[in-house]
Amino acid sequence: MIDAERLKKNWSLVAARGDQVPLYFYSTLFLTYPETRDLFPMNMAAQRDKLVNALGAVVSNVDTIDAVVPTLQALGRDHRKFGALRGHYPAVGEALLATLEHFSGPHWTPAIAADWAAAYELVAATMADAADAAAHYAPAWWDAEVVGHERRDLETAIITIAPGTRLDFVPGQSVSLCTDLRPRAWRQYSPANAPRSDGTIELHVRAVDGGEVSTALVSLLRPGDSLRVGPAFGTGLTLRPGSGPVAMIAGGTGVAPMKALIEQIAATPRPVSLYWGARSPAGLYCLDQMQALAARYEWLELVACVDEDLFGAGARVGSPAELAVAHGRCTGADVYLCGPSGMVESSGKYLVGAGIRADAIHFEPAGA
Template sequence: MINADRLKKNWSLVASHGEQVPLYFYSTLFLTHPEVRDMFPMNMASQRDKLVAALGTVISNVDTIERVVPHLQQLGRDHRKFGALRDHYPAVGQALLATLEHFSGPHWTPAIASDWSAAYDLVAQTMADAADEAAHRAPAWWDAEVVAHDRRDLDTAVITIATSPRLDYLPGQSVTLCTNWRPRVWRYYTPANAPRADGTIDLHVRAVDGGQVSTALVTLVQPGDAIRVGPAVGTGLVMRREAAPRPIVMLAGGTGLAPMKALVEQVAAAPRPVALYWGSRAASGLYDLDGMRSMAAEYDWLDFAPCADEDLFGRGVPSGSPAELALAHRRCTGAEIYLCGPTGMVEASHKLLVDSGVPAGAIHYESLGE
């Protein structure tokens, strides 16, 4: 039986060594099992961060492991796109135990080694079983072709892709993308449309500083290029089924507009009142303003309200954040609220809503990381 307190204390000791921990782990893994190196990107900086975050999540919940089982199962399914097989898990476990022993120093004991081995075996078993089950239902990835690339401004593009075979997803879910311009580097993007009969998917992409995939998608990718797409993931923004459907408030920042457009298309099948507030730091960043105004004109149940911190180009939008305006307009009482945008915007909006009396359970957002 795993001693949760002992494991947490040991992880705290190991994690105090910071970046040295993932560096040592991956160095050990690649030296002892060089055949797995091609599964990882050339630049490992982001991957190292993911390792520490994943370990921290598991260890912090080790005494209530059932809470992270869905997360582990999703990781297992998602790792199929990297080519991860059940046979790879023992190699990772060996490198992990070697790393933990190294940074534990004299505090490493047979009891702690047994705890870690048992915890890893549980994680590996859960991930591998989920991956095996998923292999019977869907591909590890989908090949896609870029069929349209609309550069809206210097940093933003709307890209339309067609997958083969068809990729099924729910409005509000996300997919990961990998392009030949940045091999083996995957990033999350959320379809900006509900599933279509022709299987095409719109993606809203904004190039960010240091963003390998986003920069390539905005500046380098062209129609006809091939892209690899991972399976749909996430439940945070998937619309809830309600016995008595309530009004909906959508708060979007930047390209966080994408899932809101998909959800609006979903609501169109069974309309109810929707208020969509879309904000940007500057009005010039509202890259789909004309399209959203056209959508609002088509649906009489949709109230669209753009906003910006400042209106440098006189686009006629009010100042303020989406959450501030929604609260000022008294839209949030009794509504289901869907929230998407940059991390800082989501965190600030969530706090503002809760502090204003909105029940936390009525606020829905996704947290997938990079």
């Protein structure tokens, strides 16, 4: 039987070594199995710590593995887009155990090694089985054509894509994109629309500092270009059943999935309040679209929020979470959060501190 507590303590010991852990892991993996290098982007800066930290966190919590089986299965299906095959999993497991042994030092024992091997085998089998099953009914990725590219400001673009084969998704989920402009580098974006009859998908992309993919999508992409799109993923922001009020708190391009949820709610309306914030009015890049929705739906309230309104643009000054609470919109409501990770984290803490039930607050965990 796997000793989960022993694994957690061992992972805490190893994770304390910080950046040394992923560096050692990838060096071991690529030197021992050089063929795996093509599974990863050329620039490893954004990828470096993701895989090993996720493996360590999930595998060391093997005692609660049943709760994350759906997530592992989704990950297995999603990883097909990288070209990951069942035969790659043992190589990753071998590199992981070598890394754990290296950083455990004298604390590494045959019993711990056996526990890690068994736990990883369970996780890998769950992911690989799901990937094999998905190969019978869905492609590893969808080829999509860029049919619209509208620059809203220097940093933000609204991109419309048309997958050649229909890609199923639920509002609030994300899809990952890869462009030949930045080969093998995938980034996640949330569709800004509910599924359409023509299958097109609207994406809101903001170029971030140092973001090679986002900068390419905003500045270099053109209509007629092609993208690869991965399968839809995530449940944190999907609409919960019910007819009660909904409060949406968004920052920046975090308004995109809120727009998709609003389109979904339009089929069975319920009271919705959207508090959307940016540093200044200029950051409210699609305010015209959102105002048009609010004018169309009497059950939708839109409150634009800014940190400062120097030119009197009419937006409320304050954070979306603080204003939503002050206006009483979060009490008794399902609350959805999306935006920069720091904003989501601080807003969640503020809401709980204001007495909003934690189980009524919905968001996609960072790095999900």
